[in-house]
Amino acid sequence: CHPLLINGVDIDVNIIDTEHIEVLCKVTIEGKTGVEMEALTGVNIACLTIYDMCKSISKDIIIKEVKLLEKTGGKSDLNNG
Numbered sequence: 001c002h003p004l005l006i007n008g009v010d011i012d013v014n015i016i017d018t019e020h021i022e023v024l025c026k027v028t029i030e031g032k033t034g035v036e037m038e039a040l041t042g043v044n045i046a047c048l049t050i051y052d053m054c055k056s057i058s059k060d061i062i063i064k065e066v067k068l069l070e071k072t073g074g075k076s077d078l079n080n081g
Helices: 036-054
Strands: 006-017 020-029
Touching: 006 036, 020 036
Parallel strands: none
Antiparallel strands: 006 020
């Protein structure tokens, strides 16, 4: 999303049940800025990839509830748990 020296990106895909998948993205950086936009972009790209791979199985796929759970660094910290 931004030209930053990102140290790492971890994507976790958790199958909740036959109709729900949880996608989490953690981005790390040594700089003082937050990387929430990069994490949100990572989640959306992962969800779109899953959608693309599964669209032949179901036409009822919905991507929803993309949200920031935690942010440290930058001008403000956010921890919604």
